[in-house]
Amino acid sequence: MKRLYLMQVGFMPEYQIPIVCYLVQTGEGKNILIDTGLPEIIPDEASDFENGQDVTVQLANLGLRPDDIDMVISTHYDIDHAGRHAAFTKAEYVVQRLHHLDAATNPRFAALRAQWDQPMERIRLIDGDIKLLPGLELIETSGHVPGHQSVLLQLPETGAILLTIDAVPFSSSFTRDEQLDSSNPDAEAIRASTIKLLDLVEREQVGLVIFGHDNEQWETLKKVPEFYD
Ligand SMILES: [Zn+2]
Numbered sequence: 001m002k003r004l005y006l007m008q009v010g011f012m013p014e015y016q017i018p019i020v021c022y023l024v025q026t027g028e029g030k031n032i033l034i035d036t037g038l039p040e041i042i043p044d045e046a047s048d049f050e051n052g053q054d055v056t057v058q059l060a061n062l063g064l065r066p067d068d069i070d071m072v073i074s075t076h077y078d079i080d081h082a083g084r085h086a087a088f089t090k091a092e093y094v095v096q097r098l099h100h101l102d103a104a105t106n107p108r109f110a111a112l113r114a115q116w117d118q119p120m121e122r123i124r125l126i127d128g129d130i131k132l133l134p135g136l137e138l139i140e141t142s143g144h145v146p147g148h149q150s151v152l153l154q155l156p157e158t159g160a161i162l163l164t165i166d167a168v169p170f171s172s173s174f175t176r177d178e179q180l181d182s183s184n185p186d187a188e189a190i191r192a193s194t195i196k197l198l199d200l201v202e203r204e205q206v207g208l209v210i211f212g213h214d215n216e217q218w219e220t221l222k223k224v225p226e227f228y229d
Helices: 055-061 097-105 107-116 187-203
Strands: 003-012 017-025 031-034 071-073 092-096 123-126 130-133 136-140 149-155 159-165 208-211
Touching (some): 092 097, 092 136, 097 123, 136 187
Parallel strands (some): 031 071, 071 092, 092 123
Antiparallel strands (some): 003 017, 017 031, 136 149, 149 159
């Protein structure tokens, strides 16, 4: 992989958290989007989100049209991650099979169905961890939702970068300690995925871990038009 761009596309004022997505460019000139952010019009039941600059506008600022996106890696179908999938009409969507199948019947993902329910010939279903491309691995991290995935990148200068996405939304949760919120029915799966990523950081000597919604960290990171290479 050649470059990683970080884009903030929205905000959740109540919790002061950024809504983000990522663009990866390969040495061969392929453009890979990781998530697409919030929908243009936010439904009433998700009114705690606030739109910022749309992903398509941020791509335009980099000289890219939606049709220049070759692939959309979809970490999961929550409203702040899959809101603009349908804008990328030439892209192949890459998602965990477990997640895509769960979403078909899970009311949590119904609001965004028109975005993620694309023709099957344009969706690549993945089972578990996979080296998708040289320098780009998908890591299955269920817990936040079934079949959530995180992304491990290798860049020439920066080295290994882990995008935890919502498996670990905040740096404070990146710990082997048990979290206090044992009322959460998914707490065990969340913890297992957290430990899986902690192990991966050690094994792959990851120098930069980017958390899914960590405002404090986000303020310290390079955002478009800057990039990691
Ligand atoms: Zn999220």
